[in-house]
Amino acid sequence: MGGFELGDNQYGKAETRLVRVDRDGDTHAITDLNVTTTLAGDLAATHLTGDNSGVLPTDTQKNTVYAFARDGVGEIEDFALRLVRHFVTTTAEIKQARVRIEQYTWDRIAATGHSFARGAGTRTTTATCDGESAWVVSGVADLVVLNTTGSEFHGFPRDRYTTLPETHDRILATAVTANWRHASTGRDWAQAFAGARDRLLTAFADTHSRSLQQTLHAMGERVLEGDDDLVEVRLALPNKHHFLVDLAPFGLDNPGEVFHAADRPYGLIEGTVRRSDAPDAGLAWW
Known part of the structure; x- marks a missing residue:
């Protein structure tokens, strides 16, 4: 040994x-x-x-x-x-x-x-x-956002254990954790943060989502597009599920108005968007 x-x-x-x-x-x-x-x-x-x-x-x-x-x-x-x-x-x-x-x-x-x-x-x-050398990563955590429409999820594979119905109109909600890496260490941090946060929210709001993965990528791209000093952005988006409640047993319809907000278990979507011409960070601590 x-x-x-x-x-x-x-x-x-x-x-x-x-x-x-x-x-x-x-x-x-x-x-x-x-x-x-x-x-x-x-x-x-x-x-x-x-x-x-x-x-x-x-x-x-x-x-x-x-x-x-x-x-x-x-x-x-x-x-x-x-x-x-x-x-x-x-x-x-x-x-x-x-x-x-x-x-x-x-x-x-x-x-x-x-x-x-x-x-x-x-x-x-x-x-x-x-x-x-020194480097800086900025970000935001627990930024809860929700779209009441403009979100779909369908076309996924099905097997004997699949019970999830396909949907062409659903509530999409998440608690955003995003971290973006700066190329420099001397800048207007407050302005950079406010701009990145605003672009995250705008991208979430105006992206017609066919998956939360698609939304994640759109948000990451938007953050980088607005600030040349940002190299890459990493996002974690838990899917805060809202399930339509079946009111038929009570003799009532439910035209997309009453939902159960489930806190767990939840889907967790994570990904990185980086500039294609940026070198690999190689930063184990970022």
């Missing part, structure tokens, strides 16, 4: 919750984040012998997030880049750092400067630095 060796490994602090309030007189702004830091490098000693001389404590990683926030957060892409560059330059054994941030949306309630309501969707970013 052969020996053993240490394979790929990483460690970090998961889900550090950070809320920063910026106060401009009576008008306040909220930045509400969930930050996960992940580090990798020359860490064989701690795994093999328990020598922790190269292990930056995860508690230190958490504290760094809070300390950096004291100077302001700004756009989450910039905040993530600040953190990853710090981690790879302050501990010799750390060769690669990744920071993933989820930003929860808060909408201001009219006529107040300090009252907010939770908004739709979660803005996300992941920044990675290997000491020589």
Whole structure:
């Protein structure tokens, strides 16, 4: 029997919750984040012998997030880049750092400067630095969308276990998770995010869907078409099924008006759309 060796490994602090309030007189702004830091490098000693001389404590990683926030957060892409560059330059054994941030949306309630309501969707970013280069992925998660018509699903293979009827008009609903990779690390992040999110929604709304896969590809293409700095986009679209309820036992018809919204099980459609002339990213951490 052969020996053993240490394979790929990483460690970090998961889900550090950070809320920063910026106060401009009576008008306040909220930045509400969930930050996960992940580090990798020359860490064989701690795994093999328990020598922790190269292990930056995860508690230190958490504290760094809070300390950096004291100077302001700004756009989450910039905040993530600040953190990853710090981690790879302050501990010799750390060769690669990744920071993933989820930003929860808060909408201001009219006529107040300090009252907010939770908004739709979660803005996300992941920044990675290997000491020589850095790259950024932005995105959105849990963006729930629905079309009441304009969706079909038919022509699929049938076997002895197939009970799903074909449909030429159905509700199509999903909770969009999309991540798009930037070619550069210095740009107007807020504008880029707003544009990509708007194109996702517009593509979902104006695509006559014959499958959720087709819709996914249309959404990915639209995101890339509107921003030359974006290289590829990855999407995950769970099919949030809505089934027409049979009201015949009650002597009632149902002309496409009453549905049962099922939460599970659900179809999960995933895919990537990339520029045909873009080199393979080769980024294991993106």
